[in-house]
Amino acid sequence: xxxxxxxxxxxxxxxxxxxxxxxxxxxxxxxxxxxxxxxxxxxxxxxxxxxxxxxxxxxxxxxxxxxxxxxxxxxxxxxxxxxxxxxxxxxxxxxxxxxxxxxxxxxxxxxxxxxxxxxxxxxxxxxxxxxxxxxxxxxxxxxxxxxxxxxxxxxxxxxxxxxxxxxxxxxxxxxxxxxxxxxxxxxxxxxxxxxxxxxxxxxxxxxxxxxxxxxxxxxxxxxxxxxxxxxxxxxxxxxxxxxxxxxxxxxxxxxxxxxxxxxxxxxxxxxxxxxxxxxxxxxxxxxxxxxxxxxxxxxxxxxxxxxxxxxxx
Amino acid sequence: xxxxxxxxxxxxxxxxxxxxxxxxxxxxxxxxxxxxxxxxxxxxxxxxxxxxxxxxxxxxxxxxxxxxxxxxxxxxxxxxxxxxxxxxxxxxxxxxxxxxxxxxxxxxxxxxxxxxxxxxxxxxxxxxxxxxxxxxxxxxxxxxxxxxxxxxxxxxxxxxxxxxxxxxxxxxxxxxxxxxxxxxxxxxxxxxxxxxxxxxxxxxxxxxxxxxxxxxxxxxxxxxxxxxxxxxxxxxxxxxxxxxxxxxxxxxxxxxxxxxxxxxxxxx
Numbered sequence: 001x002x003x004x005x006x007x008x009x010x011x012x013x014x015x016x017x018x019x020x021x022x023x024x025x026x027x028x029x030x031x032x033x034x035x036x037x038x039x040x041x042x043x044x045x046x047x048x049x050x051x052x053x054x055x056x057x058x059x060x061x062x063x064x065x066x067x068x069x070x071x072x073x074x075x076x077x078x079x080x081x082x083x084x085x086x087x088x089x090x091x092x093x094x095x096x097x098x099x100x101x102x103x104x105x106x107x108x109x110x111x112x113x114x115x116x117x118x119x120x121x122x123x124x125x126x127x128x129x130x131x132x133x134x135x136x137x138x139x140x141x142x143x144x145x146x147x148x149x150x151x152x153x154x155x156x157x158x159x160x161x162x163x164x165x166x167x168x169x170x171x172x173x174x175x176x177x178x179x180x181x182x183x184x185x186x187x188x189x190x191x192x193x194x195x196x197x198x199x200x201x202x203x204x205x206x207x208x209x210x211x212x213x214x215x216x217x218x219x220x221x222x223x224x225x226x227x228x229x230x231x232x233x234x235x236x237x238x239x240x241x242x243x244x245x246x247x248x249x250x251x252x253x254x255x256x257x258x259x260x261x262x263x264x265x266x267x268x269x270x271x272x273x274x275x276x277x278x279x280x281x282x283x284x285x286x287x288x289x290x291x292x293x294x295x296x297x298x299x300x301x302x303x304x305x306x307x308x309x310x311x312x313x
Numbered sequence: 314x315x316x317x318x319x320x321x322x323x324x325x326x327x328x329x330x331x332x333x334x335x336x337x338x339x340x341x342x343x344x345x346x347x348x349x350x351x352x353x354x355x356x357x358x359x360x361x362x363x364x365x366x367x368x369x370x371x372x373x374x375x376x377x378x379x380x381x382x383x384x385x386x387x388x389x390x391x392x393x394x395x396x397x398x399x400x401x402x403x404x405x406x407x408x409x410x411x412x413x414x415x416x417x418x419x420x421x422x423x424x425x426x427x428x429x430x431x432x433x434x435x436x437x438x439x440x441x442x443x444x445x446x447x448x449x450x451x452x453x454x455x456x457x458x459x460x461x462x463x464x465x466x467x468x469x470x471x472x473x474x475x476x477x478x479x480x481x482x483x484x485x486x487x488x489x490x491x492x493x494x495x496x497x498x499x500x501x502x503x504x505x506x507x508x509x510x511x512x513x514x515x516x517x518x519x520x521x522x523x524x525x526x527x528x529x530x531x532x533x534x535x536x537x538x539x540x541x542x543x544x545x546x547x548x549x550x551x552x553x554x555x556x557x558x559x560x561x562x563x564x565x566x567x568x569x570x571x572x573x574x575x576x577x578x579x580x581x
Contacts, residue, residue, distance in 0.1 A: 011420070019428060026437060027439075138561075142564075143516050145520060146519075146539060149543060149553045149557070150554070152546055153546060153553075157547060245427075248427055248428065249430075252429040252520075256520050256524065259523070260543070270435055274436075274524075275526070282439045286432050286433075286435070286436050289432055290428065290429065293427060293428070293429055
């Protein structure tokens, strides 16, 4: 088990390094140079030189990269070009919101998608399956952030069930916190729920058509046992795999949904950084989000190994 | 049930045809100047004068949606074009040559698939400045491994078929064989995938436009229309509905056409 874990790590660490090099390199190729862009059009060579030294741009590239990465891994992301705040402190404050949103949405997507997928595989060619397929098709076509806007309109303004925007902290009472999390998490989960539904459905159909299910039926096992213990267990592996892919899109979607609900997560920080050309902030947030996605993938891989002995070889 | 799906397919084709018509003739057909403001009539309801109402600056919503169709399609084509330009040779090489190279190329594809596309697009925007072209090239690049995988598995199916082997006996060059004989016969799943990627990249484009890193205002764009209506969501909630519905219908139609093509190809 440990050996397999280490082997997975051997694939994911280069992925993370590749991502970090990409994020680092992109800022090096800023047309006209990073320091010049930051300093503005009519700045003196001295100012530019000072900014270059401040950013460490006067040193060789590989040295800069290693320095940047080792600092970042120790939580030192440098300072924002805009307000000189510690980027690491800002990230530490905001990351929990983004992770909470994305992970809650992932759990909701699994809680909705798996039962719907199982149901539509068991009741194949029924009205129920048609309804589930149409619904998941619609969910895949609706931008999550637009659904967020429409649900603010409907559930916050017209029905007043939930607060329109903002995230209540846990300190404001757990019920208030959860209440303010319902709409963001639900809207973010919609696309992922549809993907999970479809993968569960096709995994279940594949399993239900197999010989061992026919055997289980012929020896007279109860349908519930056949569906859940035999079919679903085998259908679960493709589902777990897709969770890894969905994780990336959930983190990306969270950036948008945070913007709609004015949640102080990493999304707002990243978008602000991009629009204000605050390169250190952009690099740091992108790096943290990429590592988060890769870690989720690692966890998913391990879950696969636990669930399916066949993947261990 | 089959019948109902057929109707869905025809509606999807009809909608996409209408859209294509608007993309080509939109600027000529649009009833008003897309930039003409009427500050006395912000968020006007649909009337005979403004069929879909007016936006926050009193501009005609229908006009802006019609003009915005062209950049929407351009963005999609840039993304899908990038994905094809990178992904097709990638998958073709991996599938046709195989062996260690295949292994390496597909591991890289796996690694890129993990990468969140929207974030790469945002980083690229920070570097090159906000523009439709930059963000859609980034999105296309992130989608390219999806296409590479599909191309590869298509190539694996046909590479050892007799007609491909015969071309080898005729002594045709490797590249010629790949492009002329292997790729066209593996084209069906690629076309299906491209249709689906068109839908995906439109969604990504709208999202980036909403964040303000796509086509810059005051140019009319679908994502921009959503971004502009958002601050007024409490005063005028209906303003965000129309552009969103247009996006959803477009993506639904693309997916529906993709499903239909897939069904037809698998039947053959």
